[in-house]
Amino acid sequence: MVLVDAWADHVEHIKAHGIRLTDPLGSIVVPAEAMHLHQVQAFIRDPVDIALVCTKSYDTAWTAKMIMPYLRANGCVVSVQNSINEDEIAAIVGPDRTMGCIASTISVSATGPGVIERARTPGGDAYTVFRVGEMHGRVTPRALAVAEILSSVDSAKVTSNLWGERWAKLVTNSMHHGILGSAGISDHQLMQNAHTRLLAIQCAGEAIRVAQALGHELEAILRMPASLWCAAAEGEAAALEQIEAGWRKWMERSREPHYGSVGHDLAKGRRTEIDYTCGYVALKGEQVGQPAPTHAALTAMVKRVERGEIERGMHNLDVFF
Amino acid sequence: MGKHIAFVGAGAVGGYVGAHLARAGEDIALIDPWPEHVNAINRDGMHLGGSQGEHVVRVKAMHIHEVQSFVRKPVDIAIICTKSYDTEWAALMIKQYLAPQGYIVSMQNGVNEERIASVAGWGKTVGCIISTISVNCFKPGYISRYQQPGGKKHTVFRVGEVHGKETTRASELAAILGAVDSANVTQNLWGERWTKLTANTITHGILGATGLDNRIVYVERGTAHRIGIKLAAEAVAVGRAQGYQLGTILGIAPDDWSGADREDAAALKRVQDGLTAWMATLLEPSQSSVGRDVARGRRSEIDFTNGLVAEKGAEVGVPAPTHAALTALVKRIDTGELKPDPKNIDAIMTSAI
Numbered sequence: 001m002v003l004v005d006a007w008a009d010h011v012e013h014i015k016a017h018g019i020r021l022t023d024p025l026g027s028i029v030v031p032a033e034a035m036h037l038h039q040v041q042a043f044i045r046d047p048v049d050i051a052l053v054c055t056k057s058y059d060t061a062w063t064a065k066m067i068m069p070y071l072r073a074n075g076c077v078v079s080v081q082n083s084i085n086e087d088e089i090a091a092i093v094g095p096d097r098t099m100g101c102i103a104s105t106i107s108v109s110a111t112g113p114g115v116i117e118r119a120r121t122p123g124g125d126a127y128t129v130f131r132v133g134e135m136h137g138r139v140t141p142r143a144l145a146v147a148e149i150l151s152s153v154d155s156a157k158v159t160s161n162l163w164g165e166r167w168a169k170l171v172t173n174s175m176h177h178g179i180l181g182s183a184g185i186s187d188h189q190l191m192q193n194a195h196t197r198l199l200a201i202q203c204a205g206e207a208i209r210v211a212q213a214l215g216h217e218l219e220a221i222l223r224m225p226a227s228l229w230c231a232a233a234e235g236e237a238a239a240l241e242q243i244e245a246g247w248r249k250w251m252e253r254s255r256e257p258h259y260g261s262v263g264h265d266l267a268k269g270r271r272t273e274i275d276y277t278c279g280y281v282a283l284k285g286e287q288v289g290q291p292a293p294t295h296a297a298l299t300a301m302v303k304r305v306e307r308g309e310i311e312r313g314m315h316n317l318d319v320f321f
Numbered sequence: 322m323g324k325h326i327a328f329v330g331a332g333a334v335g336g337y338v339g340a341h342l343a344r345a346g347e348d349i350a351l352i353d354p355w356p357e358h359v360n361a362i363n364r365d366g367m368h369l370g371g372s373q374g375e376h377v378v379r380v381k382a383m384h385i386h387e388v389q390s391f392v393r394k395p396v397d398i399a400i401i402c403t404k405s406y407d408t409e410w411a412a413l414m415i416k417q418y419l420a421p422q423g424y425i426v427s428m429q430n431g432v433n434e435e436r437i438a439s440v441a442g443w444g445k446t447v448g449c450i451i452s453t454i455s456v457n458c459f460k461p462g463y464i465s466r467y468q469q470p471g472g473k474k475h476t477v478f479r480v481g482e483v484h485g486k487e488t489t490r491a492s493e494l495a496a497i498l499g500a501v502d503s504a505n506v507t508q509n510l511w512g513e514r515w516t517k518l519t520a521n522t523i524t525h526g527i528l529g530a531t532g533l534d535n536r537i538v539y540v541e542r543g544t545a546h547r548i549g550i551k552l553a554a555e556a557v558a559v560g561r562a563q564g565y566q567l568g569t570i571l572g573i574a575p576d577d578w579s580g581a582d583r584e585d586a587a588a589l590k591r592v593q594d595g596l597t598a599w600m601a602t603l604l605e606p607s608q609s610s611v612g613r614d615v616a617r618g619r620r621s622e623i624d625f626t627n628g629l630v631a632e633k634g635a636e637v638g639v640p641a642p643t644h645a646a647l648t649a650l651v652k653r654i655d656t657g658e659l660k661p662d663p664k665n666i667d668a669i670m671t672s673a674i
Binding site: 005006007008011012036037038041042044045056058059061062063065066069269270271306307308 | 353354355356359360384385386389390392393404406407409410411412413414417619620655656657
């Protein structure tokens with residue numbers, strides 16, 4: 001196992017001291033081999049069987065291109081990212097060498113060089129964290145092998161519904177990211193405010209409609225079926241009540257406030273993944289003729305914050321209320 | 322002035338050219354994946370040495386994970402100076418941050434314009450041949466030039482559009498590069514590319530396979546230099562079969578290389594005199610980029626130099642067996658099967674001469 005990263009201090013720290021992994025149950029230090037990008041060419045002597053891509057979505061294409069020459073003949077590339085990047089990877093390394101793996105609510109962040117913190121308790125038997133899938137849905141020996149390897153980290157399985165899993169996760173992410181990023185609030189604050197809560201449900205409804213128009217069969221979103229989210233988004237009182245109750249229950253697993261990856265990036269002055277969450281929903285919606293105007297508007301707003309044109313704040317959301 | 326110029330790859334070529342441009346007042350960012358190099362440049366400045374004098378230049382250097390910050394400051398001219406095998410990912414990475422009128426320039430060995438165009442589109446792709454600069458990054462933050470400046474006698478930077486027209490942007494880039502050494506706009510990008518490729522392939526494979534330097538091969542002139550002549554003649558034939566107009570190769574006419582290969586005594590003498598004159602412009606012998614990579618245990622560019630001649634030769638039906646044999650040899654060294662050794666080319670010598 002080799003960790004390849006562009007953040008030099010992180011790589012140096014791991015080489016010298018190992019990597020510290022912390023979760024609510026404890027903390028361990030693991031020795032690991034780490035590599036800078038200029039050392040990737042050394043794989044010419046030791047090719048790669050499985051390349052797991054864990055970069056930001058905007059770094060997907062060049063990462064796939066970078067690692068491709070060093071794959072073994074039957075080697076494959078697995079996207080373990082947010083958003084939906086399998087198509088982009090497949091365009092580079094070929095569909096037969098591309099797989100996906102959803103890391104469902106893993107909630108990890110690199111808090112400093114060589115230190116990774118996980119905010120949630122392991123999923124274990126109660127909840128499957130890693131969901132490995134082929135684009136064509138068949139359960140293949142290599143998918144089983146990847147799931148088996150990942151099961152030493154947390155619960156893992158092979159899914160025959162990669163696209164449904166991907167979109168379910170994207171619905172969850174995109175109903176949060178644009179709002180948290182524009183307003184600069186946490187997921188707890190989002191849920192406590194009736195305006196933002198309804199706006200998020202509206203986002204979920206739009207994203208689900210786009211996924212369905214693309215022909216995908218969505219898996220549960222925050223453990224509730226897509227049909228219930230759509231009914232709530234359309235204003236059915238009973239459905240709305242069930243969604244809000246289910247959402248509140250879901251939040252109990254996460255006591256710490258979260259600002260979402262987009263919120264974190266904006267706070268650090270980094271480029272965000274908004275083009276690949278809300279922006280992806282808006283783009284796909286446009287392509288398939290199922291508009292997602294709220295996602296489009298939130299994407300545009302976050303991009304203005306990203307460029308430094310406007311400040312984050314609740315006032316940004318006034319246009320929606 | 323006023324253009325935001327990013328060098329993707331700040332090793333010998335990118336670092337040398339970029340730092341000289343920063344010295345001339347251009348707005349330069351040097352991007353490189355070698356962390357010690359980036360840190361050294363940011364901490365102590367870039368140390369330029371050799372034939373154009375000693376300079377310590379303050380220039381902004383960036384790690385790859387900092388490239389995303391260009392979302393706030395888009396790039397007008399992205400100049401790719403990576404190894405050829407890193408071309409496509411470098412182009413994919415930087416194209417997201419191009420300004421609306423921004424474009425990507427290949428300032429590399431090999432012929433990589435097509436690779437960049439496959440990522441960014443032909444309209445966004447510009448070439449710039451560097452005709453013999455001989456620079457080496459020998460430690461983090463230090464780059465030296467071992468060849469006398471081209472000046473008026475020899476044009477070092479040749480900027481070209483793929484379609485050959487002299488555009489405003491090409492002229493503008495040549496004017497910018499003129500601060501480093503002589504620069505012009507060429508209407509013959511493809512021919513110039515192949516000319517330079519031919520020059521590179523005379524040295525890359527042989528020096529990589531043997532571990533020798535160019536002085537031993539081309540001035541002391543054992544039999545190995547005859548392989549060099551064979552390589553040049555093959556590359557000239559493959560280039561012409563593709564329809565390219567070739568210029569002089571190391572100051573020697575293409576027909577002289579072909580003539581020397583056919584045992585024409587006068588042509589052979591012109592080639593040998595030309596090589597001696599050429600070597601006199603170097604401050605010290607060089608192992609070439611492939612030789613240096615082999616010595617450092619790094620992957621070499623052989624697939625993109627000698628390998629490219631062999632590949633294109635096969636496509637157009639003009640065999641280049643010497644290039645193919647040297648490529649195979651150096652690849653075995655790249656993967657660790659073989660060590661560089663003068664004996665490695667014995668078999669090629671027997672079959673080629």
